[in-house]
Amino acid sequence: MAIVLGPNRYGKAETRVVHVTRDGEVHHLKDCNVSVSLSGEMEQVHRSGDNAAVLPTDSQKNTVYAFAKKHGIGEIEEFALLLARHFVDSQPTIHHARVAVEEYGWERRGPHSFARSGTEVRTCVVHHDRDGSSAVVSGLRDLVVLNSTGSEFHGFVQDEYTTLAPATDRVLATAVTARWRHAPYAGRTGSGGERDYGRSYAEARECLLDAFAGTHSLSLQQTLFAMGERVLLARPEICEVRLELPNKHHFLVDLAPFGMDNDNEVYFAADRPYGLIEGAVLRDGAPPAGPAWD
Numbered sequence: 001m002a003i004v005l006g007p008n009r010y011g012k013a014e015t016r017v018v019h020v021t022r023d024g025e026v027h028h029l030k031d032c033n034v035s036v037s038l039s040g041e042m043e044q045v046h047r048s049g050d051n052a053a054v055l056p057t058d059s060q061k062n063t064v065y066a067f068a069k070k071h072g073i074g075e076i077e078e079f080a081l082l083l084a085r086h087f088v089d090s091q092p093t094i095h096h097a098r099v100a101v102e103e104y105g106w107e108r109r110g111p112h113s114f115a116r117s118g119t120e121v122r123t124c125v126v127h128h129d130r131d132g133s134s135a136v137v138s139g140l141r142d143l144v145v146l147n148s149t150g151s152e153f154h155g156f157v158q159d160e161y162t163t164l165a166p167a168t169d170r171v172l173a174t175a176v177t178a179r180w181r182h183a184p185y186a187g188r189t190g191s192g193g194e195r196d197y198g199r200s201y202a203e204a205r206e207c208l209l210d211a212f213a214g215t216h217s218l219s220l221q222q223t224l225f226a227m228g229e230r231v232l233l234a235r236p237e238i239c240e241v242r243l244e245l246p247n248k249h250h251f252l253v254d255l256a257p258f259g260m261d262n263d264n265e266v267y268f269a270a271d272r273p274y275g276l277i278e279g280a281v282l283r284d285g286a287p288p289a290g291p292a293w294d
């Protein structure tokens, strides 16, 4: 019986790098978490422990810090592309690089003072392959939103275990995880700066927020589709949006034991279990995703 090595990758996960740009008194902050995964000629290291093809994960971590110094950290997609291309182009044994970056936001409180903003995190994952192709997915997670009306849920299946009452006016809340795939583009430059990733991100985020707030919702599934659709209608560079929307249930508290009614005013915000609504929304004829979602 032949035993073969299946898909594998390795790298340094979660290198935390903070870069300060000093513009006299005024400083600018980039706070990131970088995860590198490399793959290629790794048969021997797995079979015999021969490390000749292995760029140490320690070196990968050092590269993240050195690149932050050398190039600064602009848009996270560009920083990720720079790293991914470097690993593939400089190491003959590395055929594919995946670089994921999370960015934590800081709100300015003074020329060199900052407060961490909210829970929301900007994300990206890039893939770069030996053949020169790159795939870029941008996104965000933990963007918490709530509509205190404009949400209904009724007309659902009733089986012998259904107890849920139909709702014609409920709270709809979720912590949005959204990722969107950029359509591939021709040409490349060394910097990876072919696209305005900052603007693309800001506008996609606005679309998500506008669609959540502006959709009279009959289900979170309907809201999910509206959010993805809004991004695709507004942003031609994006060809697919994937959303994960936990339904952060708000249950009306029964105040009858205290002789009080509850006209949609007092809620118990449950943290678990929660409904989890997930889906992809694509432009018709979107190009194949390749490894983009891996």
Ligand SMILES: O=c1[nH]c(=O)c2[nH]c(=O)[nH]c2[nH]1
Binding pocket: 153, 164, 218, 219, 220, 221, 247, 275
């Ligand atoms: O928007 C919703 N979608 C569901 O599928 C569902 N299921 C449920 O119990 N509540 C809800 N709400």
